Amino acid sequence: MIVLSLTIAVVILTVLGALFYGNRTRKGQSVAEWAVGGRSMGTLIFWFLNAGEIYTTFAVLGISGYAWAYGGPAYLAFCSVSLSAAVGYWLxxxxxxxxxxxxxITQADFFADHYHARWLGVIVGLAGIAALVVYVQIQITALALVLRLSLHQDISATTAAIASAVLMLLFVFSAGLRSAAFAAAVKDILMVAIVIALSATVASHVGAASIGDIFRQVEASHPGIGNLPGRVANSGLTSTWMMTAAINVALGTFIFPHMFQLTYSAADPWAIRRNAVFQPLYSLSYFFIILLGFGALAVGTMPPGGDPNAALLQFVADRYPAWAVGIFAGTACLLALVPGAVLLLTAGSIFSRNVVLPLVPNLEDRAVLLISRLSMILFAAAAVYLTIGATQSLVDIGLTAYASIGMLAPGVFLAFLWPRTNATAVFSGILVGYGLLLIPQAVRIFSLFPNWDTGLVAMIANALVTVMVTLISTSRGLKEPAVRTA
Amino acid sequence: MHESDQRPARRWHLALLLIPFVWQVALLPFINDVKVDWFAIPFPMVWQMAGIVIATIAIGVVFRIDRQNDHTDGDQIKNEDEPK
Incomplete structure (x- = not known):
């Protein structure tokens, strides 16, 4: 009972605080205000917004579960933020x-505007929504796990997933970006505090002499766990895998429509750059998350069904006092709810603005908002559908999302690097890239790059096609002046 | 406005942004099997955490140089205004 009431208290208090903060600081009712915070976010609030979207359940439950299941491959987390920041500083x-x-306002706006092609905005919008839905799937999977833990598994996985989606939608409908920023700040502070508190006492909870002793114990019982490919020798999670996955994550992070859109919300470019300097330091906290995953392994934690995503939750529930479990579960709820809300907000605004409006112009503002909200329900339902029966690790689902959004990366990078790039070329690259990711026969091509992250292979193919089509179409363009096809 | 506005933007320092990629990606296969006992933490983990600090320093240095160029050029967001 203590667990459940503390979980609920943490969630409700944060949400109420967020709504109060959002209402007090909001300036007007414009779309720009709602979706990109009036482009007025200073360094500190921008930092929390970014951290809030980077440190989701993917980071906490996913990475600890990866450490529990594989060991060394979880170090991917240490590369993700610093490399993304190095790319982001420039981009x-x-x-x-x-x-x-x-x-x-949206990422699809950028494509439509830069490439002078509204139709490309529609395609990019749909592609972005697909990747966002996969990312929402991560949050719903995790939220459902937390709900089942807090309610002692009295509900089925499907019911828990549906309940999670409903909670997320309720938060979305009542909150805008400013509320999300507040909730993100609360959840990040809570998360770091609870993870450090859990880590400080982890040695005594697993019967080890010190933190170093935990590493010694797991290395003794699972030789090679601290290196790549980790404790499952044939997992394919080799150095090559981590190098290619790290590059793909670094190139893809700011291509996610919500991260792209978040960039617009900064008050000035110095807030963005300063954020790139300090954001990586926060990712040192992955040390504690991986440590807890190792601790769970050392003590023989076995989550229901051997699900790595539940390893940390199970470990905390088994070994820690009820109040710690309650606060941890509440924080884990926020870790899913807040980023999930921003993901759905982004998907909804892209759908109404970049997919429906170009096809049905002259819609009233009220109709646009209604379409946006109804579409969020549809996307949440799609994410719930994906979670049913899925047994993948959150990290693997995350890498699927990165592979998917990576298909938009060449169009963004080339927009700034090579002004000749045109809409047709970008679209050709997207087509080929998705073809590789979706057509089963493409396995033959991926087998040429053993252990590579498939997302990076598809992104390279996409970029090559984009460059080639640009070269071909612009050399022909000497005769036809319509270089940028509209 | 200074005469330095006429000069091409000094952007060589952006190459420092590659340092995190060298440390955390390019050198990764070479440090995977190194055995150094530092509080029993696996060496690749220590290496990646050091990489985060290195990345912060590298990006921080780029930031300071950009900030200085910005002040001497007296142009608010000069870096974005490179010729297409």
Missing amino acids: TPKIWKAGKDRGL
């Missing part, structure tokens, strides 16, 4: 500038 001020100069 995101350019995105911000385009957004400010041209009044852009």
Whole structure:
């Protein structure tokens, strides 16, 4: 009972605080205010917004579960933020500038505007939504696990997933970006505090002499766990895998429509750049998350069904006092709810603005908002559908989302690197890339790159096709002046 | 506005942003089997955590140089205004 009431208290208090904060600081009712916070977020709040979207259940439950199941491959987490920040330092001020100069709200706006092709905006919008739905799937999977833990498994996995989606939608419908920023700040502070508190006492809870002793114990019982490929020798999670996956994550992070859109919300490019400097330091906290995963392994934690995503939850429930379990479960709920809400908000705004409006112009604002909200229900339902029967690790689902969003990366990078790139070329690259990811026969091509992250292979193919089509179409363009096909 | 506005933007320092990729990606296969006992933490884990600190320093240095260029050029967001 203590667990459940503390879980609920943490969630409700944060949500109420967020709504209060959002209402007090909101300036007007414009779309720009609702979706990109009026482009006025200073360094600190921008930092929390970014952290809030980077440190989701993927980071906490996913990475600890990966450490529990594989060991060393979980170090991917240490690469993800620092490498993304190095790319983002160069890329995101350019995105911000385009957004400010041209009044852009979504990522699809950027494609439509830069490439002078509204139809490309529609395609990019749909592609972005697909990747967002996969990302929402991660949050719903995790939220359902937490619900089942707090309710002692009295409900089925499907019911828990549906309940999670409903909770997420309720939060979305009542909150805008400013509320999400507040809730993100609360959840990040809570998360770091609870993870450090759990880690501080982890040695005594697993019967080890010290933190170092936990590493010694798991290395003794699972030789090679601390290196790549980790404790499952044939997992394919080799050095090659981590190098390619790390690059793919670094290139893809700011291509996610919600991260792209978040970039617009900064007050000035210095807030973005300063954020890139300090954001990586926060990812040192993955040390504690991986440590807890190892601790769970050392003590022989066995989550229901051997599900790695539940390893940390099970470990905490088994070994820690009820109040710690309650606060941890509540924080884990927020870790899923807040980013999930931002993901759905983004997907909904892209759908109404970049998919429906170009096809049905002259819609009233009220109709646009209604379409946006109804579509969020549809996307949440799609995410629930994906979770049913899925047994993948959150990290693997995450890498699927990165593979999917990576298909939009060449169009973004080339927009700033090579002005000749045109809409047809970008679309050809997207087609080929998705073909590789979706057509089963493409396995033959991936087998040429053993242990590579498939997302990076598809992204390289996509980029090559984009460059080739640009070269072909612009050399012909000497005769036809329509270089940028509309 | 200074005369330095006429000069091409000094952007060589952006190459420092590659340092995290060298440390955390390119050198990864070479450090995977190193056995150094540092509080019993696996060496690849120590290496990646050091990489985060290195990345912060590298990006921080780029930030300071950009900030300085910005001040001497007296142009608010000069870096975005490179010629297409």
